[in-house]
Structure formats: C-alpha cells, structure tokens
Amino acid sequence: MTRASLPPLPGVGFKPEHFAAIRQDASEIGFFEVHAENYMGAGGLPHVQLAAIRADHALSVHGVGLSIGGARGLDADHLARVKRLCDRYEPESFSEHLAWSSHGAEYLNDLLPLPYTDETLRLVCDHVDQVQAVLGRRMLLENPATYLRFAQSTIPETEFLAEVARRTGCGLLLDVNNVFVSCTNHGSDPRAWLAAFPLHLVGEVHLGGHDAEELPSGPLLIDSHGAAVADPVWALFAEVIERAGPLPTLVEWDNDLPDWPVLATEAARAGEMLAKGGTGLARAS
Numbered sequence: 001m002t003r004a005s006l007p008p009l010p011g012v013g014f015k016p017e018h019f020a021a022i023r024q025d026a027s028e029i030g031f032f033e034v035h036a037e038n039y040m041g042a043g044g045l046p047h048v049q050l051a052a053i054r055a056d057h058a059l060s061v062h063g064v065g066l067s068i069g070g071a072r073g074l075d076a077d078h079l080a081r082v083k084r085l086c087d088r089y090e091p092e093s094f095s096e097h098l099a100w101s102s103h104g105a106e107y108l109n110d111l112l113p114l115p116y117t118d119e120t121l122r123l124v125c126d127h128v129d130q131v132q133a134v135l136g137r138r139m140l141l142e143n144p145a146t147y148l149r150f151a152q153s154t155i156p157e158t159e160f161l162a163e164v165a166r167r168t169g170c171g172l173l174l175d176v177n178n179v180f181v182s183c184t185n186h187g188s189d190p191r192a193w194l195a196a197f198p199l200h201l202v203g204e205v206h207l208g209g210h211d212a213e214e215l216p217s218g219p220l221l222i223d224s225h226g227a228a229v230a231d232p233v234w235a236l237f238a239e240v241i242e243r244a245g246p247l248p249t250l251v252e253w254d255n256d257l258p259d260w261p262v263l264a265t266e267a268a269r270a271g272e273m274l275a276k277g278g279t280g281l282a283r284a285s
Helices: 016-024 045-056 076-089 118-135 157-168 176-186 190-195 231-244 260-275
Strands: 010-013 031-035 058-062 093-097 100-103 106-112 140-142 171-175 202-208 211-215 218-222 249-252
Touching: 010 260, 016 045, 016 260, 031 249, 045 076, 058 076, 076 118, 093 202, 118 157, 140 157, 140 202, 157 171, 171 176, 176 190, 176 202, 176 218, 176 231, 190 231, 202 231, 231 260, 249 260
Parallel strands: 010 031, 010 249, 031 058, 058 093, 093 140, 140 171, 171 202, 202 249
Antiparallel strands: 100 106, 211 218
16 A cells, blocks of 8 residues: 655645746645546646646645445545546645535535544444555545534544544544534534644644634634634644644645745745644744
8 A cells, every 4th residue: 555645834725816926936835736537637737737736746645525424335436536646646645524515316515524432433444444445555634624523423533533533553644623623613612623633643634724604602713725724823824733743734725726936935935834843833832
C-alpha cells in the first residue's frame, strides 16, 4: 500500500480562477489540493490545468462524495472513478471525511454526522479498508464539523478516530477549524479535544474560515470555507505545531473566493508559523 506524504509546508485549494496567477508565481506554496469529484471527467480544461499544476507541485486529492459513514455501502462506480483519478495524477495524499452524504442512489450534497457507536466503528473501518484496498494507498480520514450530538454515541470522537486508524492503518486529517466549530457548538473545550487527539497519526492539517449565526442558545458556528481563518483557529493551530512539529497545512477557501494575493497571504502566514514552530505568531484568541 502506497504511503506517500505531502511536504510539511503550506498549501491551498486549487481554483481555476487562480490558475493564471499561480502560473506566474506560487513559489511559496508547498502543495495544492483538489476535490476529487471536480475531476472525474476524462478530459477538458480542468485536466489541462490540473496537469500543469501537478507538474510543478505536490498534490492532495480530497474526496467529498464517498460517504464513508453511509449505511448502504460504498458506491463501487464512484470509488472506481476516484481510483482512476489517483492513478492518473499519483497524488501524495488522498483523504475523505468521517461523514455520510448519500442514501442509496440519492446524493445529499452535504457531509452529515454519525453516531459514535461500536456498530458505526465497524462500518467505517470496513469502508476505509475497502477504499485503501481499491486505491492501493493509505488514506487520511478527516474529523467533521458537527452541529448536534447523537444521544446514542458511546465513544468520544477522538477515541473513535484513533481506533479507526488503529484497525485500518489509515492516517488522519486534522481540520483545526472543524475542531473549533464543533467544540464551540457543543460547549466543550477545543484544547481538551486536541489534547486527546493522536497527533502522531496526522498526515495533513486543514485551516479554514467559518460563519456565525446568533441563536437564543448562543452562537452557532458554520464551517463555511468562505472567509479568512479566524484568530482562535490560528491560536489552536499554533498549539498543534508546537506539539507535533511542522505538518502539511492547507488553507481552505472554497466559497466567496478572494483574489489570489489574499489566499496567498493566508498561506504565507501558515508557512511562517510552520517555520517557527507555531510560537509567537498566533494572535490572541
């Protein structure tokens, strides 16, 4: 099973709107990430651009449609398309979400949460094993942003993720913004969550922006990927790097896309923190 890895540098999600600017200067970007589902066609401009990006940069392929937590099993055709994409570009990393997004033939265009139970654990492990066997490569599993908790959950999220990794040999993708969003929404401490998380299994870190909606019960944070990384998320990221050392770190910005210099500046800030071990560069939360 292939175990390639990304460089411990800042990366960004590739967007076609930025292609020309990237070709002029992306010297400070360590890798690019694309969503697998955007490149499942056989050819055309998307693949022309991606091939040019891949020729000069490390690549992460991030899946959003495998529905790893789906009760009906994986879509074999979808998984085969992911394999063709990975075989074509040989990315340093492939990742997916700890979530479900389809029911039978219906795709819900969302990443929905799971109850953390022994039954769900067995299901997720079976699906991760299947993905890794078909792709012939180790995958990373991402912690979700959640807005509710299941009463039937019996396993803490950090323990659930660690056990999936132990049973399957997969790595983990640590989304720091998702940690902050989920813990804020549930009234828990993100630093305690990170203290329980197995950082030695992390193959990639995600940073991103979020939106807030004021409710009578308090703020509800939404993982929007449509804004700059918030100061408390930078602070948590600094603590992660201080503990774990430099890790491949992606700045996600998928909606309300800014001009390339704005995104490049966010990546540069992540790069400074990686180079200095996280110390002294995160603003107070």
